Amino acid sequence: MKPLLHILFALLLSAVQAAVLRWVGGGSFSLMLPAACVVYLAIHAANVEGSVGAAGVGYVLDLTAGTTKGLMTFLAVVAFVLVRAVNAAVDVRGRWGFAALSAATTLLLSVGALVLVRMAAPVEVAPGVRLLPRMLLEAVLTGAASPLVLGGMKRIDGLFRREDPGLLR
Amino acid sequence: MLQLLKRYRELILVVILLLVPLGVFFARSKKPAERSPVDRAVIWLTSPIEKAVAWTVTGVLNGWNHYVALRGAQERAGELSRELNLLRVEKQQLLQERAEVERLHKLLAFTQASPTRTYVGARVVGIQLAPTGLQLLVIDRGEEDGVVRGKPVVTADGVVGRVHGATGHSAEVLVVADRNSSIAVRVDRTRARANVRGMGKPGACKLDFALRSDDVIEGDLLVTSGTDGVFPRGVPVGKVSQLKKAGNGLFLDAMVIPTVDVTRVEEVLVVTSWEATLPDVMLPAATTGKSP
Numbered sequence: 001m002k003p004l005l006h007i008l009f010a011l012l013l014s015a016v017q018a019a020v021l022r023w024v025g026g027g028s029f030s031l032m033l034p035a036a037c038v039v040y041l042a043i044h045a046a047n048v049e050g051s052v053g054a055a056g057v058g059y060v061l062d063l064t065a066g067t068t069k070g071l072m073t074f075l076a077v078v079a080f081v082l083v084r085a086v087n088a089a090v091d092v093r094g095r096w097g098f099a100a101l102s103a104a105t106t107l108l109l110s111v112g113a114l115v116l117v118r119m120a121a122p123v124e125v126a127p128g129v130r131l132l133p134r135m136l137l138e139a140v141l142t143g144a145a146s147p148l149v150l151g152g153m154k155r156i157d158g159l160f161r162r163e164d165p166g167l168l169r
Numbered sequence: 170m171l172q173l174l175k176r177y178r179e180l181i182l183v184v185i186l187l188l189v190p191l192g193v194f195f196a197r198s199k200k201p202a203e204r205s206p207v208d209r210a211v212i213w214l215t216s217p218i219e220k221a222v223a224w225t226v227t228g229v230l231n232g233w234n235h236y237v238a239l240r241g242a243q244e245r246a247g248e249l250s251r252e253l254n255l256l257r258v259e260k261q262q263l264l265q266e267r268a269e270v271e272r273l274h275k276l277l278a279f280t281q282a283s284p285t286r287t288y289v290g291a292r293v294v295g296i297q298l299a300p301t302g303l304q305l306l307v308i309d310r311g312e313e314d315g316v317v318r319g320k321p322v323v324t325a326d327g328v329v330g331r332v333h334g335a336t337g338h339s340a341e342v343l344v345v346a347d348r349n350s351s352i353a354v355r356v357d358r359t360r361a362r363a364n365v366r367g368m369g370k371p372g373a374c375k376l377d378f379a380l381r382s383d384d385v386i387e388g389d390l391l392v393t394s395g396t397d398g399v400f401p402r403g404v405p406v407g408k409v410s411q412l413k414k415a416g417n418g419l420f421l422d423a424m425v426i427p428t429v430d431v432t433r434v435e436e437v438l439v440v441t442s443w444e445a446t447l448p449d450v451m452l453p454a455a456t457t458g459k460s461p
Contacts, residue, residue, distance in 0.1 A: 060211070
């Protein structure tokens with residue numbers, strides 16, 4: 001149930017992001033807010049529900065970004081694994097850390113997609129390295145907005161938290 | 170084996186989650202993207218959200234633009250309104266000045282067309298067109314400017330009247346339409362003689378002493394004949410209208426519409442002296458005149 005809610009939240013984020021970008025900037029820059037969901041799952045979720053949730057978020061990214069199916073799903077799971085590894089080495093707790101990790105994940109997803117598409121797609125349709133500045137901007141903006149996603153994901157997790165019996169507060 | 174699977178189930182799941190999408194990606198990367206019904210259903214879910222966000226953003230923007238951003242609009246509108254009023258007044262003044270310049274140009278052209286005459290230009294400073302009294306204009310030139318009783322007063326359009334009385338710096342002009350005014354005229358087209366007499370109200374004169382046998386038609390221009398010793402010859406007086414030829418009697422019955430509307434005239438010329446000879450444009454070949 002929880003991964004499904006995470007996926008639905010990612011879907012909501014994608015929709016809001018698309019609508020907001022239509023009004024703010026008019027497409028001159030982009031965001032990848034669901035990437036922050038992957039980071040959250042990597043930090044806070046268990047292995048199974050986190051990886052399933054990350055795959056689901058990747059599927060949402062595939063759908064909303066219009067990429068070839070499987071691309072962002074694969075990359076989201078890769079990002080999940082990598083962030084989990086990073087989180088094992090460096091304990092990420094604060095908002096700034098989360099934002100930095102979200103920005104890095106966004107960049108990883110973008111660059112990963114660039115590399116994979118260049119590998120798979122015909123040369124004439126493959127994206128070029130000229131997109132890198134745009135990817136950097138997207139990563140920075142997503143990182144800046146990621147604390148909002150953190151708050152949303154925490155609320156969803158809060159719905160599933162059980163009070164320990166006998167605990168006095 | 171089952172135990173092994175159970176032990177590494179999480180790892181296996183992650184590997185599956187990595188390999189399956191990768192396989193799907195490479196399998197589909199050469200084909201054009203197609204969306205399954207499930208994909209379309211998921212995309213469809215996002216549509217109301219996007220619409221709601223668009224509605225909210227539009228509402229907020231409208232609220233901002235139509236309410237919050239209009240702070241100070243009333244003051245600005247007031248300022249603009251005041252500015253507009255000033256500009257309107259300025260425009261009105263400019264229009265008046267332009268009209269005045271045009272009138273003065275016309276008068277100047279008139280004076281240049283008759284170089285043998287001398288004129289004193291004057292402004293109309295008062296009008297007395299009481300139905301029971303005399304029909305008078307007051308001008309701002311008087312005896313000290315050479316304006317004396319009896320001098321003809323004209324504009325570029327024609328006769329205004331004659332000086333009825335003068336003081337040092339002002340004079341009264343008895344207009345053509347006054348009952349006491351009678352001007353000797355000729356029909357410009359046929360040179361037939363007649364008189365134009367005022368009827369006591371602006372714009373209304375009568376044609377007197379035009380013989381029934383004379384060739385006069387409605388619309389004929391009447392010009393001063395100069396035979397009355399007051400007006401120089403050839404100055405337009407009015408046009409014949411409402412012409413009636415009675416079955417009997419000596420004279421024609423007709424009205425005259427003065428060429429100068431005294432209710433609107435602002436600048437006039439007082440003719441202080443003139444020669445008998447008039448410019449060719451105003452003189453018919455056979456006529457002669459006399460100076461006062």
